[in-house]
Amino acid sequence: MYGTRYDVEHEITVTAGATQALFTAVTACVRPGDEVIVFEPVYDSYAPAIELAGGTVVRLQLAAPDYRPDWAAVAAAITARTRMIMINTPHNPTATVWTADDLDRLAALVRDTAIVVVADEVYEHIVFDGATHASCARHPELAARSFVVSSFGKTYHITGWKVGYILAPRELMAEFRKVHQFNVFTVNTPVQLALADYMSEPARHTGLAAFYQAKRDFFRDALADTRFELLPSRGTYFQLARFGAISTLPDTAFCEYLTRDIGVAAIPLSAFFADGRDERVVRFCFAKTEATLAAAGERLRRV
Numbered sequence: 574m575y576g577t578r579y580d581v582e583h584e585i586t587v588t589a590g591a592t593q594a595l596f597t598a599v600t601a602c603v604r605p606g607d608e609v610i611v612f613e614p615v616y617d618s619y620a621p622a623i624e625l626a627g628g629t630v631v632r633l634q635l636a637a638p639d640y641r642p643d644w645a646a647v648a649a650a651i652t653a654r655t656r657m658i659m660i661n662t663p664h665n666p667t668a669t670v671w672t673a674d675d676l677d678r679l680a681a682l683v684r685d686t687a688i689v690v691v692a693d694e695v696y697e698h699i700v701f702d703g704a705t706h707a708s709c710a711r712h713p714e715l716a717a718r719s720f721v722v723s724s725f726g727k728t729y730h731i732t733g734w735k736v737g738y739i740l741a742p743r744e745l746m747a748e749f750r751k752v753h754q755f756n757v758f759t760v761n762t763p764v765q766l767a768l769a770d771y772m773s774e775p776a777r778h779t780g781l782a783a784f785y786q787a788k789r790d791f792f793r794d795a796l797a798d799t800r801f802e803l804l805p806s807r808g809t810y811f812q813l814a815r816f817g818a819i820s821t822l823p824d825t826a827f828c829e830y831l832t833r834d835i836g837v838a839a840i841p842l843s844a845f846f847a848d849g850r851d852e853r854v855v856r857f858c859f860a861k862t863e864a865t866l867a868a869a870g871e872r873l874r875r876v
């Protein structure tokens with residue numbers, strides 16, 4: 574898919590979900606005193622892995638409503654101690670996608686450094702409106718220093734099965750496997766064999782963008798007559814919504830209210846910021862049947 578060939582013996586490792594791939598990549602590379610750059614709002618497993626390895630989390634901000642990376646801020650944050658930069662596209666929770674130009678900017682900043690990139694691409698097949706997923710695996714310069722993380726859980730609707738994989742050049746993968754060997758050793762064989770059979774039909778992953786785009790459009794239509802302000806959803810199966818016109822509650826309390834009183838669960842965006850910053854935005858997930866999405870729309874129109 575990305576025009577790059579990874580050697581199955583030395584450059585691909587099947588993992589117990591993307592979470593283990595991310596954790597192991599961090600553990601294999603980060604030493605006490607190292608700095609790791611992440612972008613907030615940030616997926617919740619990154620910082621604990623970095624801190625457990627003795628690293629320092631350096632948090633840069635993706636600003637609403639576009640949540641684009643600020644490349645000047647990235648350049649300013651890079652120091653002699655920067656060991657790793659963790660990126661995530663398509664992005665949970667903001668549903669933004671990076672472009673090929675973003676990857677060029679990143680490549681220019683890490684050129685002539687020893688910085689390792691961890692690219693969390695678990696929503697790689699879920700990009701909308703004809704956009705192309707910008708994979709680090711497609712970018713030769715970045716691929717040479719990147720761990721690229723995928724999740725069968727996201728791609729094949731089997732989140733609870735916890736199987737994913739990680740790609741990296743041989744030298745990086747050798748380090749990864751020093752940890753993987755004594756942590757996981759191997760991921761259960763029957764599921765690997767089942768997935769190998771299942772993925773032989775490419776339409777099962779190449780059709781994913783259209784499958785979720787229809788759900789996104791259906792859900793956005795269902796929310797059109799509510800007082801939520803919908804932010805763009807360009808990838809993933811998430812939809813951010815501002816609720817400032819509805820309530821003055823903190824986003825955590827508002828989500829509890831939605832869940833308990835309205836019967837629609839949402840995640841407060843503040844959960845993705847270390848300082849708990851409340852931007853009065855919630856995240857909905859539209860990986861649901863149309864009947865469920867329609868019922869949610871009905872309930873949310875009453876809010």
Ligand SMILES: Cc1ncc(COP(=O)(O)O)c(C=O)c1O
Nearest residue numbers: 590591592616665695724726737
């Ligand atoms: C950005 C991101 N990375 C990683 C994961 C974890 O994937 P897995 O279930 O394969 O461990 C998730 C799951 O929600 C995610 O949203």
